[in-house]
Amino acid sequence: MAETATTNYTKKDFASDQMVRWCPGCGDYAILNAIQNALPRLGRAKEDFVFISGIGCAARFPYYMNTYGFHTIHGRGPAIATGTKLANPKLSVWEIQGDGDALAIGASHFIHAIRRNVDMNIIMFNNEIYGLTKGQFSPTSREGLVTKSTPFGVIDRPFVAGELVIGAQGSFFARTIDTNPKLMADIFVKAEQHRGTSLVEVLQNCVIFNDKTHKAVTSKENRDDFQLHLEHGEPMLFGKDKNRGIIRIGSQLKSATIGENGITIDDILIHDAHSEDNALHLQLIKMHPPEFPMALGVIRAVQAPAYNELVDHQMAEAKANNPITNMDELLNSGNVWNVN
Amino acid sequence: MANVKSLQELDKVVIRFAGDSGDGMQLTGSQFTFTSAILGNDVATFPDFPAEIRAPQGTLEGVSGFQVQIGKTDVYTPGDRADVLVAMNPAALKSNIHWIREGGNLIVDTDAFTEKNIAKAGYDENPLEDGTLDHYNLLKAPIASMTKTALEDLDIDNKAVFRSKNMFALGIMYWLFGRSMEPTEKFLENKFKKAPVLIEANKKALYAGYFYAETVEALPSTYKVPAAKIETGKYRHISGNQATAWGLMAGAEKMGRKLFYGSYPITPASDILHELSRHKQLGVITLQAEDEIAAVCSAIGASYAGQIGVTASSGPGIALKGEAIGLAVMTELPLVIIDVQRGGPSTGLPTKTEQADLNIAVFGRNSESPAIVIAASTPADCFDFGFEAVRLAYEHMSPVLLLTDGYLANGSEPWKIPSMKDLPEIKVKLAEEGSENFHPYTRNPETLSRLWAYPGMKGLEHRIGGLEKEDVSGNVSYDPENHEKMTKLRADKIARVANNIPEQKVEGNGDGDLLMVGWGGTYGAMLTAIKELTEEGYKVDLAHFNYISPLPKNTGEILKKYSKILVCELNLGQFASYLAGIYPGTTFEKFNKIQGQPFSVTELKEKVKNLI
Numbered sequence: 001m002a003e004t005a006t007t008n009y010t011k012k013d014f015a016s017d018q019m020v021r022w023c024p025g026c027g028d029y030a031i032l033n034a035i036q037n038a039l040p041r042l043g044r045a046k047e048d049f050v051f052i053s054g055i056g057c058a059a060r061f062p063y064y065m066n067t068y069g070f071h072t073i074h075g076r077g078p079a080i081a082t083g084t085k086l087a088n089p090k091l092s093v094w095e096i097q098g099d100g101d102a103l104a105i106g107a108s109h110f111i112h113a114i115r116r117n118v119d120m121n122i123i124m125f126n127n128e129i130y131g132l133t134k135g136q137f138s139p140t141s142r143e144g145l146v147t148k149s150t151p152f153g154v155i156d157r158p159f160v161a162g163e164l165v166i167g168a169q170g171s172f173f174a175r176t177i178d179t180n181p182k183l184m185a186d187i188f189v190k191a192e193q194h195r196g197t198s199l200v201e202v203l204q205n206c207v208i209f210n211d212k213t214h215k216a217v218t219s220k221e222n223r224d225d226f227q228l229h230l231e232h233g234e235p236m237l238f239g240k241d242k243n244r245g246i247i248r249i250g251s252q253l254k255s256a257t258i259g260e261n262g263i264t265i266d267d268i269l270i271h272d273a274h275s276e277d278n279a280l281h282l283q284l285i286k287m288h289p290p291e292f293p294m295a296l297g298v299i300r301a302v303q304a305p306a307y308n309e310l311v312d313h314q315m316a317e318a319k320a321n322n323p324i325t326n327m328d329e330l331l332n333s334g335n336v337w338n339v340n
Numbered sequence: 341m342a343n344v345k346s347l348q349e350l351d352k353v354v355i356r357f358a359g360d361s362g363d364g365m366q367l368t369g370s371q372f373t374f375t376s377a378i379l380g381n382d383v384a385t386f387p388d389f390p391a392e393i394r395a396p397q398g399t400l401e402g403v404s405g406f407q408v409q410i411g412k413t414d415v416y417t418p419g420d421r422a423d424v425l426v427a428m429n430p431a432a433l434k435s436n437i438h439w440i441r442e443g444g445n446l447i448v449d450t451d452a453f454t455e456k457n458i459a460k461a462g463y464d465e466n467p468l469e470d471g472t473l474d475h476y477n478l479l480k481a482p483i484a485s486m487t488k489t490a491l492e493d494l495d496i497d498n499k500a501v502f503r504s505k506n507m508f509a510l511g512i513m514y515w516l517f518g519r520s521m522e523p524t525e526k527f528l529e530n531k532f533k534k535a536p537v538l539i540e541a542n543k544k545a546l547y548a549g550y551f552y553a554e555t556v557e558a559l560p561s562t563y564k565v566p567a568a569k570i571e572t573g574k575y576r577h578i579s580g581n582q583a584t585a586w587g588l589m590a591g592a593e594k595m596g597r598k599l600f601y602g603s604y605p606i607t608p609a610s611d612i613l614h615e616l617s618r619h620k621q622l623g624v625i626t627l628q629a630e631d632e633i634a635a636v637c638s639a640i641g642a643s644y645a646g647q648i649g650v651t652a653s654s655g656p657g658i659a660l661k662g663e664a665i666g667l668a669v670m671t672e673l674p675l676v677i678i679d680v681q682r683g684g685p686s687t688g689l690p691t692k693t694e695q696a697d698l699n700i701a702v703f704g705r706n707s708e709s710p711a712i713v714i715a716a717s718t719p720a721d722c723f724d725f726g727f728e729a730v731r732l733a734y735e736h737m738s739p740v741l742l743l744t745d746g747y748l749a750n751g752s753e754p755w756k757i758p759s760m761k762d763l764p765e766i767k768v769k770l771a772e773e774g775s776e777n778f779h780p781y782t783r784n785p786e787t788l789s790r791l792w793a794y795p796g797m798k799g800l801e802h803r804i805g806g807l808e809k810e811d812v813s814g815n816v817s818y819d820p821e822n823h824e825k826m827t828k829l830r831a832d833k834i835a836r837v838a839n840n841i842p843e844q845k846v847e848g849n850g851d852g853d854l855l856m857v858g859w860g861g862t863y864g865a866m867l868t869a870i871k872e873l874t875e876e877g878y879k880v881d882l883a884h885f886n887y888i889s890p891l892p893k894n895t896g897e898i899l900k901k902y903s904k905i906l907v908c909e910l911n912l913g914q915f916a917s918y919l920a921g922i923y924p925g926t927t928f929e930k931f932n933k934i935q936g937q938p939f940s941v942t943e944l945k946e947k948v949k950n951l952i
Contacts, residue, residue, distance in 0.1 A: 016803065018815065050795045052641070055806075063803050063816065068795040070644055071805025072637070073667050079602075079634035083641025083649065084795070086625055087600050091645065091795050109637075112630040315620045322621035327593045330586070330622065331757045336576045337378050 009040040014049075016066040022057060027178030027204035031125060032064055034184035035094075039067075041189050042092070049092050052081045054106060056098035057132050057206075058125040075106020078113035078122060082307075085118050089308045092192060093120040100130050103139040103159050114168040117196040119306040123188070124161060124201050125178075129210035147209070161201045162285030162299065166278050171304040172198040173285070175296050178205060179218045183229070183296065190298055196306045203294075216289040226289045230297035232273040235265065238293045245269070246284075246292075253283050255292050273301045346561040352411035353565055354419030355513065358436040359428030360397055361390055361404040364506035368426075369406025370752070372513055375523045377577055377754045380567025381410040384864060386418035386938065387750045391607065391690040398452075398460040403435045412566040416718075416864035418751065420940035424516070426509050428452060428483070430461035445559055446476040447512060449505070451484035479559055481552065483508050490548035491541050500538065504545040511549020517563050521546055571756060578755045580719035580748035581611035584652075584678060587726020589622060592648045594727075595734065595766050598623045600642030601650045602635040607690040608746040609652045609680040632657035636664040636677065643673045646794035648730055652678035654746075655697050656687065658704070665739050666705040669830065671804045672781075672790050674733035674740075678726075681745040683936040692936025693747035695860055696911035701741040702889050702918065708827050710834040712736065713889035715743040717863035720755040722748060725886065731766045736837050737789040743888070745861040745910075747938050768792060774799040780814040787840070788833040837890050844892035848874065848881030853952055855902035857928075859885040859915050862908060862939055869944040880948055885915070891922065899926050906931055906951060908944060 014036040022028045039049060049067035053059035055074035062069025072080050081095040095113075102110045102124045113122065129147065130136040136149040140161065144153040165173045172194045174187045184202065191198035203214045212219070217226050224240040236246040239257075245268035247256045256263045275281070284295040324330050355372065359365045366387055377383050388405040395402030409419035421441040427433035429452035440446060448468065458466050467473060468480060487505040507524075514521055525543055532538040553559075578586075592599035601624065603613045617626040625642075629635040636651040643649030653661065658679045668675040681697045683689025701713045712732050716725040722744055729742040769784055771793035780802045782791050793800035802814060810817035811825055846855070848870050858866045863884050870882045883898055885891070899905060899919070907916035908931040916928045931947045933939060 018803075045798070047796055047798045047801060050645075062805070065803075067801050069801075069803035069805075070671075071803065071807065072640075073663055073806055076633060076637040076664065079629065079637035080641035080644070082627065082634075083600060083602060083638030083643075084645040085641075086627065086638070087598060087642035087645035087647040087649070088794075088796055108630050109634055112634065311625055315623065315625070318620035324621060326760070327586070327590050327622070328760050330589075330619070331576075331760075332574065334576065335374070335378075336574055336757065338574055339380060339570055339572050 007040065007043055007045065009046060011036045011040065013046060014039050014066050016064050018063050020064050021060065023208050025207040026057070027127065027206070028058060028061070028125065030178045030181055031123070031184065031202055031204065032061065034181050035123075035188055036065070037181070038185040038188035038192075042192055044092055048090060049094070050084060051094045051096060052077050052084065053096040054101040055132070056101045056130070058096055058098035059101060061096040075101050075104070076109060077101065078106065078109040081120050082113055082116070082118050085120050085308055086311055089119070089312060095120060095122045097122060097124045098131070099124065099126045099128060099140040099161070100138045103161065103164070107139070111164055111168040114165055114170045114197050114199060116307040117171055117304050119195050119197070119308050121188070121191045121198045121200065124199065125204040126161060126201050127204045127206035127210055128213050129206050131206050131209055135209040160286060161199070163282065165199050166282045166285065166300070170199055170300065171196040171302050172298070173201075173281070173300045174198070174298045175201045175203070175294070177203045177214065177218050177227075177296065187298065190301070194301055195309075196304055217294040222289070226293045228287070228293040228295045230271045230273070230284070230295055230299060232271055232298065232301070235268040235270055237268060253287065253292070273298050276302055347564055348561045349564045349566065351413055351565075352409060352415065352419070353424070353563060354407065354409045354422045355424045356405060356407040356422035356436060356439050357426045357509070358403055358405040358432035359506070360432070361393065361395060361402050362397065363404070363428045364503065365404045365406050365428070368506045368510045369408055371510055371524045371527060372519075373408045373410075373752065374527075374577055375514070375519050376408070376410040376565070377575070378523055379519065380570070381412065381565055382415040382568040382570060383408055383410045383754060384415045384418045385752045386747065389691055398429055398431055398457045400431045400435050400461060403432045405432075405436055407439070410565050412568045414568070416868045417938070417941060420942050424513070426513065428505075428509065430457045430463055430467065433467060434461045434463065440476065442475050444476055445479065446473060447479045447481060447509070449483035449509070450480045451482050477559055481512065483549075486548060486552060487545050490544050494537060494541050494544070496537055496541055500541060504541050507542045507545035508549035508552075511546040512553040514546070515550045515553035515562070516559065517565065521550065570754070573756045575754045575756055577752055578720055578723070579611070579750060579752040580716070580722045580744055581609070581680070581750070582615050583720055583722035583755070584716070584726045584742070584744060584749075585612045585615035587723040588648070588650055588676065588730060589616070589619060589624060590723070590760065590763060591727045591730025591766065592624075593622070593760065594763060595648065595730070595768065598625060598647040599650065600639060600647050601626045601652075602629050602638035602642070603627070603652055604629050604632045604635045604657060606632075606654050606657050608682055608749045609654050609657075609678065611749065612652050612678065612680070632660040633664060636661040640664060640668055640673060640675055643668070643675050644794060646796065648676070648734075649674070650676040650678070652680065654680050654682045654690075655684045655700070658697060658700055662705050665711065666707070666709050667806050668739040669705065669709045669711055670806050670809070672737045672830075674737055676729045676733050676740050676742065678729070678742045678744065680749045681743060689936040691746065693745045693861065693938060694911065694934065694936060695745060695862070695909050696914065696934070697743060698859075698888065698911065698914040698918065701743055708831065710831050711889070712738050712740040712834060712837055713743065714740065714887055715860035715885070716748055717860055717884060717886055719748050719751045719753050723755075723758070727763060731764065732837060732840070734766055734768045735789065735840060736787055736833065737792060738834060743860055748861045771797070771800055773797050778802065779812045780804060781809055781812050787836055788829060835890050838893045841887050841892060843894045844883055844885065844887075844898055846881050846883050846898055849879065850881060852879045852881035852902065854880050854904040854906060854948060855898070856880060856882045856944075856948065857885070857905055857907045857915070857919070858882070858909065859888060862910065865939040865941050865944055866908060868941045869948065872941065873945055873948060878948065878952060888915075896923055899923055904951060905929060906948065908932075908939065908947070910934060910939070
C-alpha cells in the first residue's frame with residue numbers, strides 16, 4: 001500500500017488527554033512524538049489503530065495515544081495482538097515492548113509472532129535495562145554492566161534483537177534511534193506498510209538507570225562515524241563526507257575508506273533489503289562500534305505470506321467447498337437416526 | 341439361531357473391552373456403542389486409556405479399556421461392573437478383572453496368553469488354567485490365529501492382519517447381542533475407502549468372529565437388550581468435547597460473531613481444538629499457540645477486538661493462564677475458559693478424570709478476582725454449557741470458566757439434536773458509535789456490566805489495561821477509596837449473575853431424609869443412585885449443581901430443608917468447603933473419591949445407606 005493522505009488528521013489528534021509520566025529526558029517522549037507524527041501519514045481511520053503493550057516503562061505507551069489501547073501483562077503483548085489482528089484483520093495493530101518485556105519474559109511470544117508473520121508492527125524500545133523495576137540488567141545489557149542485581153557486573157551474554165528476528169525468519173527488521181525523529185517516523189510508516197510482522201528496534205536512552213548506553217552510536221561526536229543509514233538500492237556509505245563504506249572481503253564485512261588501499265565506490269556494497277537470503281542482513285545486524293558503524297534503517301523487508309491472510313484464505317476455501325453453512329446443518333449432518 | 345442355548349432379555353448390560361493400546365479397543369467399543377444406539381438402546385460410555393500412546397506391548401501400563409452400558413431404560417452411566425469383559429491379552433485381563441461382576445462373561449484371546457505375555461502381566465501361572473477364573477463364564481477364543489486364517493487369501497502384511505483381530509472380537513459381541521453388522525460395515529467402507537483391501541480384511545474378520553461365536557456356542561446364552569423408550573426425534577451420538585466445541589460455535593452463531601479459539605495441545609482437552617479446527621466454513625478461527633499463556637492471551641485479544649474469545653486446557657494449563665484471566669477480570673472483557681479436568685496436581689494422571697480444579701477455577705488468581713464458574717454434567721450437556729458460557733461472558737462482560745472433565749470429555753451418549761431457534765438470544769450491550777463523552781466503565785445499572793466498545797468502532801477510542809481503573813472513566817487510578825469501590829463492584833457484578841441463571845432443581849420427591857449434593861460430571865452416577873435408592877424404599881433427593889459461582893439464588897433455601905446433606909465429589913471436598921463458607925451453620929457430610937475414576941453407583945448407594 002502506497003503512502004496516502006486521505007485523512008486530515010494531525011499529530012494532535014493522536015495525543016490522549018492523559019499526562020505523560022515518563023522521567024524527564026526519557027527517550028520514550030521522542031518515540032511517542034514520532035509515532036504521533038507518523039500516523040497521520042498512513043491515511044487510515046483513527047478508530048482502526050490499536051496500540052497493545054505488555055509491562056514496563058515502554059508499555060505505558062498506549063495511555064498516551066488517542067487511539068484504541070490495551071495495556072496488558074508482562075511479555076504477552078505479541079500474543080494478545082495476534083488474537084486482535086486475527087479477529088479483525090482490518091485493524092492496524094501496533095505492539096509496544098521494552099527489551100525486558102520482549103526478550104526475557106515474553107521471548108517466546110516475540111519469536112513466535114515473528115515466525116507466524118501476522119500483519120502487525122512490533123516496536124521494541126531497547127534501553128538495555130529494566131527501568132520500571134528500578135535498574136536491574138536486561139537480556140540486552142552488555143557484559144560487565146554493574147546494575148542493582150549485578151553489583152559485580154553482568155555475566156549473561158546479551159541478545160541482539162535482530163539476530164532473533166533473523167533466526168525466527170522475520171520478514172521485516174528495522175533499527176532506529178530515539179535521537180532521530182525523522183528516521184523514526186519514516187521507519188514507522190514503512191513498518192506499517194509492510195505486510196507481515198514488522199519489527200522495529202529503537203535504541204532508546206534510559207536517563208536514570210542506563211544513561212548514554214547508546215552514546216557510541218548516538219552522541220554528536222560519534223553519530224557520523226558510527227551510524228550507517230541503509231537505503232534499499234543505495235551503497236552502504238557513512239561518515240561526515242560519506243567517504244567511508246562497507247565492503248566484503250571473502251565472507252567477512254569490513255569498514256573501509258574510499259581512496260585508501262585502492263578502494264573505490266564500486267567496492268562498496270549496495271543494500272538489498274528485499275533479498276530472500278538473510279545472511280548479509282544478519283551480518284549488518286551484528287555490526288557495532290568500534291569496528292563498525294551501527295546499521296540503521298530498514299535492514300530487511302521481504303515479501304512473505306502474512307498469517308492473517310492465510311487464515312482468511314483457508315476460511316474462504318472452506319466456505320466455498322463445504323456444503324455446511326450453519327449450525328443447524330452441522331447438527332443434522334453425518335450419522336443421525338430417528339426415534340419414532 | 342438354532343444352536344443358541346438360551347436367549348436372555350436384559351434391561352441393561354455393561355460391556356468392557358480391554359487390550360493393548362494398539363489393539364483398537366476404543367474403536368471396537370465405539371462401534372458397538374454406535375450400533376446399539378442406532379438400534380434404539382440408550383447408551384453411556386467410558387473410555388479408560390493410558391497416557392502413553394504405545395506403552396510396551398503386553399504390559400499393564402499399556403492397557404486401554406472402553407466400557408459401555410446399553411439399556412432399554414434410561415442409562416446415565418457406563419455402569420459399575422461389566423457383564424461381559426473382552427480381554428485381548430494377559431495384561432488386559434489382569435488390570436480389568438476387578439471390573440467384571442461375579443458370574444460375568446469373560447472372553448479372552450488365548451493366542452496372546454504366551455509365557456512371555458503372562459510373565460509381563462505379572463502372573464506367576466497362566467490364569468486361564470489355574471482355576472482363578474472359575475467364577476466366570478470363560479470363552480477361550482484363539483482370536484489372533486483365527487483372524488489370520490480368515491484373512492490368509494488376502495494380499496496384506498502381518499501387521500494389517502494383526503490389526504484386524506479387534507473386528508473378530510467385535511463380531512463375537514455382535515453375535516452375543518444379536519446385533520446387525522451393517523452399521524460397522526458402512527463405517528469400514530468409509531474409513532478405508534482409499535484402501536479397499538482393508539475394508540475386505542476388516543469385514544472378513546468381523547464375520548469370522550460372528551460365525552465363530554455362533555458355531556462354538558461356548559457361552560451359556562445370548563442376550564437381548566430391547567430398544568429403550570426414548571423421546572421421539574432425530575438423534576446423533578456426541579462426545580463431551582465435541583459437544584463443548586459445538587456449543588461454543590452455536591453461541592458465536594447466535595451472536596453473529598466469529599469464534600476465536602486459542603489453544604495449546606493438552607490431554608484431555610485437545611479434541612476441542614481438533615473439532616473446532618474442522619469448521620472454518622462456519623467462521624471459526626483456531627490458533628495453536630506457542631504455549632498456554634499465548635493461547636489465553638490470543639483469546640483475550642480476540643474478545644478485545646469484538647469477537648468470541650475462547651481458550652481451553654486442563655489443570656496444568658489453567659494454572660499457567662491465571663494471570664491472563666485476571667487481566668480479563670480487571671479489564672472486564674468477555675472470555676470463555678474451559679477446564680477439562682484431569683487427575684493432578686502437576687502432570688498427575690493426564691488421561692484420568694477428577695474434579696479437583698474447582699478451587700483454582702473459583703479462587704485461582706491473584707487478589708480479589710471474581711469470575712463466573714459453571715460446570716457441565718453429561719457429555720451431551722457440554723453443548724448447553726458451552727453455549728451458556730458464551731452467553732454469560734458477553735451478557736456480563738466477564739471471564740467464564742466452564743468445568744468439564746476427562747470422563748465427560750471422552751464419554752459419549754445419544755443426543756436429541758437441538759434446533760438453533762430454541763436456544764436463547766444473547767443480549768450484548770454495545771456502546772453507541774460516535775456517542776459524545778463515551779466512558780469505557782459506564783455500567784448497565786441492572787447487571788453492572790460495562791458497555792462494550794471495541795477497536796474499529798467510530799469515535800469510541802479509549803484505553804484499558806491491567807492497572808486499577810477509575811470508576812466510569814476507566815483512567816488509571818491509584819486512589820485508595822476508588823480501589824475498594826472497584827473491587828466491590830467487580831464482586832457485585834458477578835453476584836448479580838445469579839439473576840440471570842435458572843434456580844437450582846431438586847430431583848427426587850423433595851422430602852428426602854437426605855439430600856445428595858453433587859456438581860459437574862458425577863451427575864449420571866448420582867441420579868442413578870437416588871433412583872435406585874428410591875426404588876429400594878429410601879427417601880433421598882439430589883441437588884446437582886451446574887452453576888458454581890455464583891450459586892443459584894435458591895441454594896440456601898434448599899439446603900435448609902434437609903437435616904442431612906451429603907456432598908459427593910471426586911476430590912477431597914472442595915465444593916463442600918465452598919458451600920460451608922457461604923452457608924455457615926449447615927453441616928455437610930462428605931463423600932470423596934480421588935482415584936482417577938468416576939463414582940460407581942454402588943459405592944454412592946452404600947454411603948447413603950450408612951448415613952440414613
